Amino acid sequence: MPNLKELSKKKVRLTGGHRMCAGCGAPMVVNWILKALDDDVRAVISNATGCLEVSTCLYPYTSWKDSWIHTAFENAAATISGAEAAFKAMKRKGHIDGKYKFIAFGGDGGTYDIGLQSLSGAMERGHDMLYVCYDNGAYMNTGIQRSSATPYGADTTTSPAGKVKPGKEQFRKDLTEIMVAHHLPYVAQTVPVIPGTPYMFDLYNKAEKAFSIEGPKFMNVLTPCPRGWRIDTATELEVVKLAVETCFWPLYEVENGVYKINYIPKEKKPITEWLKAQGRFKHLLKPENEHIVQKIQEEVDRRWERLLYLAGVK
Amino acid sequence: MNNRKMNITNETTWRETTPGGVILDAGNAEDFKTGDWRAMRPVWYEDKCKHCLLCWVVCPDNSILVEDGKIKGFDYDHCKGCGVCTKQCKFGALDFVPEE
Numbered sequence: 001m002p003n004l005k006e007l008s009k010k011k012v013r014l015t016g017g018h019r020m021c022a023g024c025g026a027p028m029v030v031n032w033i034l035k036a037l038d039d040d041v042r043a044v045i046s047n048a049t050g051c052l053e054v055s056t057c058l059y060p061y062t063s064w065k066d067s068w069i070h071t072a073f074e075n076a077a078a079t080i081s082g083a084e085a086a087f088k089a090m091k092r093k094g095h096i097d098g099k100y101k102f103i104a105f106g107g108d109g110g111t112y113d114i115g116l117q118s119l120s121g122a123m124e125r126g127h128d129m130l131y132v133c134y135d136n137g138a139y140m141n142t143g144i145q146r147s148s149a150t151p152y153g154a155d156t157t158t159s160p161a162g163k164v165k166p167g168k169e170q171f172r173k174d175l176t177e178i179m180v181a182h183h184l185p186y187v188a189q190t191v192p193v194i195p196g197t198p199y200m201f202d203l204y205n206k207a208e209k210a211f212s213i214e215g216p217k218f219m220n221v222l223t224p225c226p227r228g229w230r231i232d233t234a235t236e237l238e239v240v241k242l243a244v245e246t247c248f249w250p251l252y253e254v255e256n257g258v259y260k261i262n263y264i265p266k267e268k269k270p271i272t273e274w275l276k277a278q279g280r281f282k283h284l285l286k287p288e289n290e291h292i293v294q295k296i297q298e299e300v301d302r303r304w305e306r307l308l309y310l311a312g313v314k
Numbered sequence: 315m316n317n318r319k320m321n322i323t324n325e326t327t328w329r330e331t332t333p334g335g336v337i338l339d340a341g342n343a344e345d346f347k348t349g350d351w352r353a354m355r356p357v358w359y360e361d362k363c364k365h366c367l368l369c370w371v372v373c374p375d376n377s378i379l380v381e382d383g384k385i386k387g388f389d390y391d392h393c394k395g396c397g398v399c400t401k402q403c404k405f406g407a408l409d410f411v412p413e414e
Contacts, residue, residue, distance in 0.1 A: 004367040005383030016375040016392030017343035022351060023396030027374040056343070059335055060322035063343040070335075195368040195402045226396075234397030234410065237372065 002201055011039050011065070018063040019055040023233025025223035025240075026052045026134045028192045029203065030105065033132055033219075034066075036207035041099045042066060044083050048076035048110030051141040052134065073114040077122035077131055080104040084127045101211055102129040108149035109139040112175050123182045123216040130210050130217045133175065136225035144228045148173040151248070152296050153289075154280045156228075161283040166292050171299050179218040180254045186210050186217040188253040190262075191244060192224070194237045199244065199263045202251055209253075222249045230279020242274040247304040252311065259311040268304070271297045318342060344392075348375065352395030355413045358388060362407035369399035369408060 013034040020027055030052065037043060043066035047053040050073075056063040057070060071079040084102040091097065106115055111133040119131060138156050139145040146159040152171045155161040159168035176189045188206040191199065203221060210217040222243055224236040231239050243249040246269045251262040272293060275281040284293055308314040319338040322331060332338065365385055370378040377393035379386040400410040 004371065008367055008370060008380040008383055012341075012376050014376065015341040015344045016377050016389060017346040017348055018375070019346075019348065020374065022374075022394035023398055024374050027376075028372060031374075031376070057337070059331075060320055060337055061343040061346050062337045062339070063341065065341040193371050195371055234401050237398060237401070 002204055007035055010035055013037075013043065013065045014056070015063045015065065017061065019058055020051060021227060023224075023226050023236055024051070025136065025192055025225065025236065026107075027056075029132070029134050029221050029223055032193050032203050033103070033130075033207045036204055036211055037101060038099075041101055041211075044080070044087070044100055044102050045069065046071045046076045046080040046083065046104045048104070048106030048115050049073040049141075050107035050110050052105055052107065054141060073110050075118045076104040076106045076110060076115055077129075078118040080129050080131075081122035081125060081127040084129050102127070104129065104131045106131070106133055107139075107141070108133060108135040108137060108175075109141075109147045111135075112149045112173055113147050116175075116178075119218075120178075120182065123179065123184055123218065126216055128214050128216070130207075130219065132219045132221060134221050134223040135175075136223045136228060137172070138225070138228050140225045140228040149175065152299065153275070153284050153292055155283060156280070166283065166289055167280075174303070176218075176220045179220075180257075182216075182218075183257060184218060184254075185215040186213050186253070186255055187220075188218070189220045189222075189249070190251055191222050191240050191249065192237065194241055197241060197244075199251055202262055206253060228280065230282070231277065239274075239277045242269065242277055245269045246271050246274045246300065248274050248300050250304060250307055252307060259307070261307065261311045261313060264313070271300050318345075347391045348394055349389075349391045352390075352393065352413045354395040354397055354410055355390075356388060356393065356395065356397065356400050357409040357411055358385065359407045359409070360385075362405050364405050364407070366404075368402040368404075372398045372402055374398070 014030050046069040080102050135149050138150050144156045146156040146168050149172050150168050153167045155167045161167040179187045190202045190206050226233045245265050375392050377389040397410045400408040
């Protein structure tokens with residue numbers, strides 16, 4: 001377990017004063033990804049359009065202590081891959097020296113949907129970079145529109161739940177598996193740091209591991225959005241915990257094609273635990289929508305069983 | 315206040331802004347106070363605190379001040395009052411009260 005006292009002495013790379021909502025999960029994720037860097041390492045960060053981008057950098061203020069590039073929705077991965085290639089060329093010519101790490105941050109809209117092709121391209125070209133997707137399950141920045149990461153049945157402004165429709169009618173895209181199919185040296189799926197859980201430092205450990213590996217890396221982090229999930233800010237991490245305990249969001253990593261599940265719940269909780277904790281799924285708990293909950297449970301079970309199989313657990 | 319390379323105010327004209335919208339002062343968002351967003355306020359009781367740092371771990375606004383591995387208090391200039399920290403404390407050292 002990492003030593004918190006030592007970690008607290010590391011320099012802060014994302015300052016307060018950003019305009020993310022109170023209780024936003026994204027800065028929690030960024031903080032802990034960047035904590036995995038040694039103090040003498042400089043980060044070069046590109047950020048896809050999204051809450052994190054527009055709220056951490058409102059001219060003339062920035063929360064970032066490292067070099068940070070504001071990019072469009074679709075090209076965070078392309079931008080950082082270019083920066084990495086330029087760095088290599090300059091290093092070869094002796095114009096620059098020192099330790100640098102290249103990181104891209106994107107939300108699920110900028111990663112699952114709009115930025116997918118540039119992400120796929122950068123990963124295929126094999127740049128030495130880490131792409132971190134903070135997946136909060138919708139386009140929260142523009143007012144909660146559904147994305148391909150939005151879970152089945154979620155109420156969003158473009159998949160509203162009403163008398164005719166039960167919210168979003170498609171299952172979420174499994175982006176982590178798409179990245180695994182790129183045969184990268186390292187792909188991981190995780191959650192923010194949640195004190196008191198066996199996987200408290202899963203995010204930190206995976207970031208540290210990712211930074212130690214050369215080549216393209218990808219991390220997918222389920223990130224709470226109190227506004228979009230319709231939850232209380234103070235207890236938001238409890239909700240994320242339920243995503244792990246119900247196996248909606250398994251914690252696993254794939255290193256050079258080898259699967260490893262980092263946490264297997266002793267007793268898998270029913271998916272209703274995860275659903276009933278959030279306002280965006282409230283309508284699913286009505287008796288007439290019981291078949292939808294069952295459908296969601298079956299899909300979660302199917303994906304979990306598949307993962308167990310791939311990891312050689314079953 | 316820290317020494318800053320930029321001095322952009324409401325009176326600054328567009329001609330005087332930095333080309334390309336570049337921000338020269340890394341981390342200058344510290345100068346922007348978000349503390350007035352708070353509806354609820356975390357209160358820290360030093361005598362009960364065991365300095366386990368679990369509140370500091372979760373703060374999205376880096377508003378829990380730590381020095382030499384010990385909690386020193388809250389940065390109320392930036393704390394937005396989300397209350398995530400108050401739920402982590404096992405020792406009753408953090409209270410969450412309505413802002414006056």
